[in-house]
Amino acid sequence: MSSPAQPLAASLVQSVDWLAIAPPTIAAVVGLVVLVADLFVAENRKTLLGWTSVAGLAAATLMLLPLLAGDRSTFCLTGDATVCSYTADRFTLVIQFLVLGGTLLAALLSVTALKDARKELPEGEYWFLLLSSAAGAALLPASRDLATLIVALEVASLPAFALVGLRYGDRKSSEAALKFFLSSVTATAVSLMGISFVYASTGTLYLIQVADRIQNVDGQLHTLAQTGVVLTLVGFAFKTAAVPFHFWVPDTYVGAPLPIAAYLSVIGKAVGFSGLILVTVVALPSYADVWGPALAALAALTMTVGNVGALRQQATRAYSAVRLLAWSSVGQAGYLLVPIAAAAYSGDAEKSIGSTVAYALMYGAVNLGAFAVAALVGRTKSLNRVSDYRGLYASSPLSALLLAFFLLCLAGLPPGIIGLFAKVTVFSAAVDAGLGWLAVIMAVNVVIALFYYLQWTALLFRAPEGEPEKHRVPAPLTAAIALTGVLGIVLSGAPQLVLRFTDTALF
Numbered sequence: 290m291s292s293p294a295q296p297l298a299a300s301l302v303q304s305v306d307w308l309a310i311a312p313p314t315i316a317a318v319v320g321l322v323v324l325v326a327d328l329f330v331a332e333n334r335k336t337l338l339g340w341t342s343v344a345g346l347a348a349a350t351l352m353l354l355p356l357l358a359g360d361r362s363t364f365c366l367t368g369d370a371t372v373c374s375y376t377a378d379r380f381t382l383v384i385q386f387l388v389l390g391g392t393l394l395a396a397l398l399s400v401t402a403l404k405d406a407r408k409e410l411p412e413g414e415y416w417f418l419l420l421s422s423a424a425g426a427a428l429l430p431a432s433r434d435l436a437t438l439i440v441a442l443e444v445a446s447l448p449a450f451a452l453v454g455l456r457y458g459d460r461k462s463s464e465a466a467l468k469f470f471l472s473s474v475t476a477t478a479v480s481l482m483g484i485s486f487v488y489a490s491t492g493t494l495y496l497i498q499v500a501d502r503i504q505n506v507d508g509q510l511h512t513l514a515q516t517g518v519v520l521t522l523v524g525f526a527f528k529t530a531a532v533p534f535h536f537w538v539p540d541t542y543v544g545a546p547l548p549i550a551a552y553l554s555v556i557g558k559a560v561g562f563s564g565l566i567l568v569t570v571v572a573l574p575s576y577a578d579v580w581g582p583a584l585a586a587l588a589a590l591t592m593t594v595g596n597v598g599a600l601r602q603q604a605t606r607a608y609s610a611v612r613l614l615a616w617s618s619v620g621q622a623g624y625l626l627v628p629i630a631a632a633a634y635s636g637d638a639e640k641s642i643g644s645t646v647a648y649a650l651m652y653g654a655v656n657l658g659a660f661a662v663a664a665l666v667g668r669t670k671s672l673n674r675v676s677d678y679r680g681l682y683a684s685s686p687l688s689a690l691l692l693a694f695f696l697l698c699l700a701g702l703p704p705g706i707i708g709l710f711a712k713v714t715v716f717s718a719a720v721d722a723g724l725g726w727l728a729v730i731m732a733v734n735v736v737i738a739l740f741y742y743l744q745w746t747a748l749l750f751r752a753p754e755g756e757p758e759k760h761r762v763p764a765p766l767t768a769a770i771a772l773t774g775v776l777g778i779v780l781s782g783a784p785q786l787v788l789r790f791t792d793t794a795l796f
Contacts, residue, residue, distance in 0.1 A: 306363035309377040311352040312385050313427040316392075319345030320420030327413025335412040339400040342416040346393040346423065353382050353389070362433075372495050374434045383646055384430035384563045387653050391555045392423040394657045394772060398548035398664050400765040405668060409457050410546065418448035418455070419552070426556050430563040435484045435494040435572070438564060439477070442528070445560045446473050449553060453545040465544020472527060472537040480524025486517025487572075496572040504575045518576045521568055522583055528561035531587045531626060532594040535619050539598070542615040543608045547667055550611060551660035554618045555653040562625055562649060566642055570632050581633025585727050588630050592623025592734045599741050604675040604748070610663055611673055613741065614656070617699065620738060621652050627715050627731060631722035644718040647787045651711040651780065655698040658773030662692040665766055675745055680753025688762070689749045691774045698777055700742035701735055707777060710784035 307314075322345075323338050330337060356377050364374035396419065403412055425444025432438040450473065454466025488494055490510045491502040506514045527534040542550040569580045599616035602609045628644035635641045663673060665688055670677035682689035698705030701712040712735060719728040762770070780787060 304363070306361055308352075308355060309361040309363050310375060310431075312349045312356075312389060313424045313431075315345060315349040315352060316389065316420050316427060317424035319349075320417045320424065323420065324413055324417040327417075330413075336400065336404065338412050338416050339396070339403060342420055343393065343396045343400070345420065346389055346396055349423075349427070350386065350389040350393060353386055356382055366495075372498060374437050374495075375428075375431045376433050377431055380563075380566075380642070380646070381431040383650070384559055385427045387559050387650055388423060388426045388430075388556050391559070391653050391657060392419065392426070392552065394661070394769050395419070395548045395552040395556070397765045397769040397772075398551060398661055399546075401668075401763045402546055402548050402664065404763075406456070406546075409459070410455055411457075415452065415455060418452050419549075422446075422448040422452070422552075423556070426560045429560050430567070432567065433496050433571075435488065435496070435499070435568075438567065439481060439484065442480075442560065442564060443477060445556075446477070446528075449549070449557070452549045452552075453541055456546060459544075461544045462546075463544075465541045468537045469541045472534070476524045476527030476534070478524075479520050479527070483517045483520030483522075483524060486513050486520065490514035490517060496567060499572045500574055503573065515576070515579060518573055518579050519583070522565075522580055525561055525565040525568060526587060529558060529565060529626070530561070530591075530619055530622050532591040532619065532623075535591070535594070535622075538619055539612050539615040542618075543611050547611070547660065547664045547673075550615070551657055551664075554614065554656055554660065558618070558622060558625065559649060559653070562629070562645060566629060566645070569629065570638050570642060574638070577633035581630055584626055584630035584633070585724060588623050588626035589727055589730045590623070591626060592620050592731060595620030595623055596734050596737045596741075600737060602675065602741070607672045607674060609673075609675045610666070610678065613675060613745070614659060614663065617738070617741075618656065620734065621656070621699070623734070624712065624715050624731065625649060625652070627724075627727060628718040630727070631718045631724055634722040634724060635718070641718045641722065644714045648711040648715050650787055651698065651707045654773055654776045654780070655695045655705070655708065658770065658777060659692060659695040659699070661766065661769040661773060662688050662695070665762060665770070675748065678745065679748050679751050681749045683753050685762075688770065691770060693746045693749055694774070694777060696742045696746045698781070700739050702739070702743075704781060705777070706781035707784050707787070710787070 319342060323342055327338060360378040362373040362376045366372045403410055403415060422445050425441050429438065429441035429445060432441050450466055450470045453469050454463050456462040487499060490506050490513050491499050493499055493502060503514055530538050573580060595616055599613050599620060602613045625645055625648055628641040632638040632641040666677055667673045694705060698708035701708040716728055716731060719731065
C-alpha cells in the first residue's frame with residue numbers, strides 16, 4: 290500500500306520545456322562558463338572571454354526563432370495546465386529579443402571598453418555579472434507568478450549594482466553603485482510588501498489566479514488588497530526610473546562604465562516596464578481605477594522632469610553628454626508609461642501595450658546607438674562633454690551622421706521616421722483612451738525635447754575648435770554602431786514592421 294506522501298510528491302512533479310526556457314538558460318550557463326574559464330585563461334588572452342560572451346548572447350537571441358511557432362508554457366500546476374510560472378508567448382519573445390539583442394550590443398561596446406580600461410575592470414567578473422543580469426532580465430517577461438517575477442527582477446538587478454561599482458579605486462563609480470543599490474533595495478522591499486498583501490488577500494501568486502480572485506476579495510481584506518496594489522506599483526516605479534523615484538539615474542549613468550550605462554538605459558527599462566505590464570494588465574485588471582490614474586500622473590511628471598533636466602545640462606560641464614542621455618532616458622520613460630496608463634481606460638488593452646513595446650524597441654535601438662557613438666568620443670575625450678562633439682563631422686563623418694540620425698529619432702523628426710512613428714503610436718494610444726490632457730502634456734514635452742536634441746545635432750556640424758581629432762574606431766565598436774544604424778534606418782523605411790512584430794498576445 291502506497292504511503293499518503295507518494296501521491297502528494299507525484300502531484301508536485303513538473304516537466305520542463307527546455308526549448309521554452311533556452312534563451313535565459315543559455316545566457317546563465319555561458320556566464321558560469323566564462324567565470325570558471327577566467328581562472329585558467331592567461332592575462333594576455335582575456336579578450337577571449339568577451340568574445341565567448343558575445344557568442345553566447347548571439348546564440349541565446351537566435352534561440353528565440355524556434356519559439357515563434359507558437360506559445361509554450363512550462364512549470365505548470367499538474368492539476369491545471371493553464372496555470373504556469375513560465376510562458377513564452379509573443380509578448381515574452383519581443384521583450385526577450387530587446388533584452389538579449391540590447392545586451393549583445395552592450396557586450397560589443399564592452400569588448401573595447403575593457404581593453405581601454407587597462408586592468409581597471411576585472412574581465413571575468415565583468416562578463417559573468419553582465420550575462421547573469423541579462424539572464425534575469427530575459428526571465429522576467431516570461432514570469433507568470435509573483436514569486437518568479439521578483440526573483441527575476443533581483444537576478445537582473447543585483448549583478449547590475451556590482452557592474453556599476455566594478456571599476457577599481459574609482460570613488461565616482463562606488464558612489465554611483467551605492468545610490469543605485471539603496472534605491473533599488475528600497476524598491477524591492479516596497480514591492481515585496483505589496484505582493485505579500487496581494488497574496489494575503491487572494492491566497493495565490495499566479496497572475497491569472499490573482500486577476501480572478503482579487504475581484505471577489507472579502508470586504509475586510511479590500512483595503513489590504515488596495516494597499517498591496519499601490520505598494521507594488523511604487524516598487525516598479527523605482528525600477529522604471531519614474532519621477533519621483535528617478536534621483537539615482539544621472540549619477541549612476543555617469544559613475545558606471547559607459548557600456549553599463551547603455552545597458553541600464555535600455556535593458557533596465559525593459560525589465561521595469563515588462564514587470565509593470567504583467568502586474569497591472571495581467572494580474573490586476575480589475576483595479577484599473579487605482580493604477581490607471583496613478584500611472585497617468587507618473588507619466589506626465591516623468592516626461593516633464595526628464596526633459597527639463599536634460600534641457601538644463603550645460604554643454605561644457607564634465608560628463609554632460611552622458612548626463613543629457615540619462616535625463617533624456619527619464620523623459621523617454623514617461624512616454625513609455627503613457628500606453629500602460631491608457632490600457633486602464635481603453636477597451637483594447639492589448640493594443641495599448643503593443644504601443645509601449647513598439648516604442649521600447651525603437652528607443653532601445655537608437656539609444657544604444659547614441660551611447661555607442663558616445664563611447665567612441667569618450668575614448669579620446671575622457672570627460673565626455675557635449676561641447677566635445679563640436680565638429681565631429683570633420684573628424685568622423687559617418688559617426689557624426691549616425692549620431693545625428695539617432696538624436697533625430699529620439700526627437701521624433703525626419704529622417705528618424707521610426708521615432709516619429711513611435712511617438713504618434715503612443716500619442717494615439719492616449720487619445721483613443723480618452724486621456725486628451727496627457728496627450729497635450731506629451732506634445733508639449735516633445736517640443737521641449739526638440740531643443741536639446743537639435744542643439745546637440747547642430748553642434749556636430751559646426752566648425753571644430755583647433756585641429757580636428759581623428760577617431761580610430763575598433764572593430765567591436767564599429768559593429769555596434771553599424772548594427773544600431775542599420776536597424777534604425779531599416780525601421781525608418783518600414784516602420785509598420787515594428788507594429789507587426791509587437792502584435793502582442795498577453796491574454
